Amino acid sequence: MSVEKQSPPAWQQSGYRHVWMPYTQMQTAPLPIPVVATEGVYLTLADGRKLVDGMASWWTACHGYNHPHIRSAVEAQLRVMPHVMFGGVNHEPALRLAERLAKLTPGDLNRVFFSDSGSVSVEVALKIAVQYWLNRGVSGRTKFVSFQHAYHGDTTGAMSVCDPDNSMHRHFKGFLLEQYSHPVPQTDDEHSAFEAFLATKNSEIAGVIIEPLIQGAGGMKFHPPESVARIHSACRRQNVLLIADEIATGFGRTGTMFACEQADVVPDILCVGKALTGGTLSLAATIATDEIFDAFLSDDPSHALMHGPTFMANPLACAAANASIDLFETEPRLERALAIERELAELLAPCRNLHGVVDVRSKGAVGVIQVNRLHHVERLRSRLVEEGIWLRPFSDMIYMTPALSITPEELQTLCEATVRVVQEWSTWMSSP
Numbered sequence: 001m002s003v004e005k006q007s008p009p010a011w012q013q014s015g016y017r018h019v020w021m022p023y024t025q026m027q028t029a030p031l032p033i034p035v036v037a038t039e040g041v042y043l044t045l046a047d048g049r050k051l052v053d054g055m056a057s058w059w060t061a062c063h064g065y066n067h068p069h070i071r072s073a074v075e076a077q078l079r080v081m082p083h084v085m086f087g088g089v090n091h092e093p094a095l096r097l098a099e100r101l102a103k104l105t106p107g108d109l110n111r112v113f114f115s116d117s118g119s120v121s122v123e124v125a126l127k128i129a130v131q132y133w134l135n136r137g138v139s140g141r142t143k144f145v146s147f148q149h150a151y152h153g154d155t156t157g158a159m160s161v162c163d164p165d166n167s168m169h170r171h172f173k174g175f176l177l178e179q180y181s182h183p184v185p186q187t188d189d190e191h192s193a194f195e196a197f198l199a200t201k202n203s204e205i206a207g208v209i210i211e212p213l214i215q216g217a218g219g220m221k222f223h224p225p226e227s228v229a230r231i232h233s234a235c236r237r238q239n240v241l242l243i244a245d246e247i248a249t250g251f252g253r254t255g256t257m258f259a260c261e262q263a264d265v266v267p268d269i270l271c272v273g274k275a276l277t278g279g280t281l282s283l284a285a286t287i288a289t290d291e292i293f294d295a296f297l298s299d300d301p302s303h304a305l306m307h308g309p310t311f312m313a314n315p316l317a318c319a320a321a322n323a324s325i326d327l328f329e330t331e332p333r334l335e336r337a338l339a340i341e342r343e344l345a346e347l348l349a350p351c352r353n354l355h356g357v358v359d360v361r362s363k364g365a366v367g368v369i370q371v372n373r374l375h376h377v378e379r380l381r382s383r384l385v386e387e388g389i390w391l392r393p394f395s396d397m398i399y400m401t402p403a404l405s406i407t408p409e410e411l412q413t414l415c416e417a418t419v420r421v422v423q424e425w426s427t428w429m430s431s432p
């Protein structure tokens with residue numbers, strides 16, 4: 001029986017009319033799936049069914065849900081100090097986390113600015129980049145270069161560096177700051193054109209922002225490490241900053257702790273979020289190199305970074321993040337991410353030649369079935385649930401970002417069910 005045919009729980013019946021769901025046309029959307037519990041890679045629904053979760057809650061629950069180590073760290077912190085302001089006050093969970101992030105990230109990315117969501121960490125990165133130039137006495141560098149299919153978040157500055165034409169934010173043109181958008185260069189000619197562009201505009205460009213290796217919500221497009229390495233070299237030669245948005249790719253998703261490592265690149269600024277707390281609490285960070293941070297040191301108070309979210313460095317979230325990093329140190333997450341890449345390639349291969357399927361690809365623990373047009377999306381979603389799995393197809397793709405702790409058997413269940421449903425979907429597409 002499809003989820004829509006189940007009788008919704010009382011709390012959903014009375015509360016739904018008061019909630020505004022994300023990325024949802026509320027007039028036509030079916031009721032969301034009522035989830036009452038999570039464990040490992042499973043969601044438990046209000047009617048008792050369990051779904052294998054292929055989303056890890058938007059890339060976050062990298063160790064699976066309710067990991068006991070993270071839970072006990074958060075419980076212990078909750079008893080002592082759930083929150084304290086960060087302005088003028090410090091606490092051990094945040095400073096320990098900052099030190100560990102500085103060690104974990106490549107090169108001299110040594111200064112950590114905490115915030116409460118990925119989008120805000122991007123806003124902070126953009127502000128840091130603009131002010132870096134001002135503090136160095138260079139004016140006029142207020143624009144950014146981002147890439148086609150980029151997605152960097154939903155706040156105003158972050159929206160301005162999303163793809164201006166293909167993104168969900170395109171109708172805000174005119175409201176958003178105008179930035180430059182380029183295809184991710186891959187060939188020699190494209191790299192030369194990209195660098196030539198930087199050369200002609202660099203007096204107005206503060207920085208280039210990239211999602212290294214995998215562009216997420218803008219289309220799940222992959223590019224090779226060489227592209228990132230050459231973009232980084234071009235930025236160096238043309239004296240513009242490079243911001244790596246690793247909010248989605250960070251913490252093992254691509255098979256290394258950070259995607260930049262595969263390109264052997266140390267960006268000037270790195271954004272992390274999502275899996276930072278192992279999917280437990282909202283926390284993000286903007287991490288700057290020593291050189292960037294030093295530009296804010298001055299006798300002039302106006303050279304300071306004027307940003308400070310109320311809940312920045314929340315101790316509960318920092319405790320969760322420290323516990324999550326412990327798990328990366330003690331459990332074979334990166335090895336598993338690489339194995340997942342191979343398993344996804346094999347298990348999703350039967351979709352490759354189906355009518356309507358354009359491409360099947362995997363990188364680390366990300367699997368994508370790209371289609372020419374995602375017709376029948378609600379029918380597709382409800383068939384996936386009937387098959388016992390949770391995925392959220394959108395745009396032109398059915399994709400999965402499972403927990404890095406998913407077992408081979410669980411991944412097989414997830415992929416086999418996906419393949420069955422995509423095969424069915426393909427026949428709906430072929431019938432008149």
Ligand SMILES: Cc1ncc(COP(=O)(O)O)c(C=O)c1O
Nearest residue numbers: 117118119151152153216247248
């Ligand atoms: C690459 C990237 N940047 C930024 C964001 C925004 O993060 P948040 O949703 O935490 O604001 C996301 C979220 O999907 C993302 O994938």
